[in-house]
Amino acid sequence: MTESNEKTSPTPGQAAAKQASTDPVPDSDKDKAASVAAAAVSPAPTPSIPASASAGDTKRLRVAEPLWVQAFHFGGDDDTSKIDVTRDGSDVPADKADSVIEEASKHGVTIKEVSK
Amino acid sequence: MSIGDLYDADNVVVGQAAVFFNQQGVALPALSGWNTADPFDETFWTATDPDPAWSPVGATDQGWQFGADKSTQSIAIEEQSTPVGTTITAQSVTIVGSAAEDISKILALSLNARVTANAATATTPGYDELNPSDVPLYYALGLVTTNAEGFGRLIYAPKWTQLTNVSVNFRRAAEKRTYPIGFQTVCKPSDIRVINFTAAKSA
Numbered sequence: 001m002t003e004s005n006e007k008t009s010p011t012p013g014q015a016a017a018k019q020a021s022t023d024p025v026p027d028s029d030k031d032k033a034a035s036v037a038a039a040a041v042s043p044a045p046t047p048s049i050p051a052s053a054s055a056g057d058t059k060r061l062r063v064a065e066p067l068w069v070q071a072f073h074f075g076g077d078d079d080t081s082k083i084d085v086t087r088d089g090s091d092v093p094a095d096k097a098d099s100v101i102e103e104a105s106k107h108g109v110t111i112k113e114v115s116k
Numbered sequence: 117m118s119i120g121d122l123y124d125a126d127n128v129v130v131g132q133a134a135v136f137f138n139q140q141g142v143a144l145p146a147l148s149g150w151n152t153a154d155p156f157d158e159t160f161w162t163a164t165d166p167d168p169a170w171s172p173v174g175a176t177d178q179g180w181q182f183g184a185d186k187s188t189q190s191i192a193i194e195e196q197s198t199p200v201g202t203t204i205t206a207q208s209v210t211i212v213g214s215a216a217e218d219i220s221k222i223l224a225l226s227l228n229a230r231v232t233a234n235a236a237t238a239t240t241p242g243y244d245e246l247n248p249s250d251v252p253l254y255y256a257l258g259l260v261t262t263n264a265e266g267f268g269r270l271i272y273a274p275k276w277t278q279l280t281n282v283s284v285n286f287r288r289a290a291e292k293r294t295y296p297i298g299f300q301t302v303c304k305p306s307d308i309r310v311i312n313f314t315a316a317k318s319a
Contacts, residue, residue: 067139067168068221069244070230075237103235107242 059097062089065110072109074100089114126264133180133261135173135211135299136161137225137276140254142170144272144309152316155260155268170258171221177214177294182259182271184209209273209301209308211259212280214294220244226282226295228253252277257299267313275303 063072063085074096075082083092083100092100097113104111134156145164151157161170187206190199215222224231229246230253236242255278259271280298285291301308 065168066171066221067137068224068231069233071232073232073234075235104233107233107235107244109233 057094058091059094060089060091060114060116061085061097061100061111062114063087063104063109064112066108069109072100072104072107072111074103085111091116129262129264131262133182133259135180135213136170136258136260137173137299138166138170138256139168140256140275142166142256142274144258144270145170147311150268150270150313152267152313155262155266155313161258173213173215173225173297174219174222175216177216177292180211180213180259182211207305209305211257211271211276211299213297215297216292216294218293218295220246222295222297225278225297226280228277228279252279254302255299263312265314267316269313270309270311272311273301273303273308275307276301 063069070087072085073082074085083096084090085092085100085104101111101113145160145166149160149163151160158172185208186204189203189205191201191203192199215226220231223229223246227246227248229248232245232247234240234243234245255276256274257272257276261269263269276299278297278299280296282296284293284295286293
């Protein structure tokens, strides 16, 4: 089941890449120049992309307990928002990590954050 | 001297056993954590906080059965009617029972399967999915029971399989569902530890 799901469901990295493709595109160089000029009069510009939405901002989670659970699947009904956490460890968007851990606990599954 | 002087009736023991399992290779917890006043004290298994944790197999239909079945080969010579020696050709050390709790843990054990837990979504309820494997899953296993002194006994081995044939009855009211469980060691005999506690910790 785990293997078949991996075929039909994107990995966290793929999901993040797809999400990134739909995120606002960073300003062009021209816009950046204008932003720099604006920054001269406004010292604290609002970033166009929240830090939590960065494709590289992930946490590595793994299924810790119980031992007979091999993986935990979390997420929405569309494949892009589905997150798979395995016993070996999976990188998930940082802003989703707490939700995954909390939802897993409702199913009797303990998920721990591990260092990358 | 009467025959009654040749035995101690207090050594005749009736009692149950409990089985704890973990992933293969997990060492037996330190014996310093053993509670001789209560052999079934679960803190022995949880005190060292192994990852993953030891888990009790749970309730059974008629308790657990421990066995060590040996196949032997007699060494004979033409000149003698009785064997001149005996060898052990095979040995099967087993812990057998019928698990009586109908939950994902027991299904996973009885079907040689792993569980994939799925969170509920707006359109799909949460569920566990089990997929039996052609590859044997291995477990570390410990059986706990009492002994004549009351201090307890442990039987442990680091590697067992559970590949017993499964047949489950689904009845309206006649009986509960049970799942046959038969652990068998797949390790060196010397890796099997039978520990019979004989005294409490010294003061």
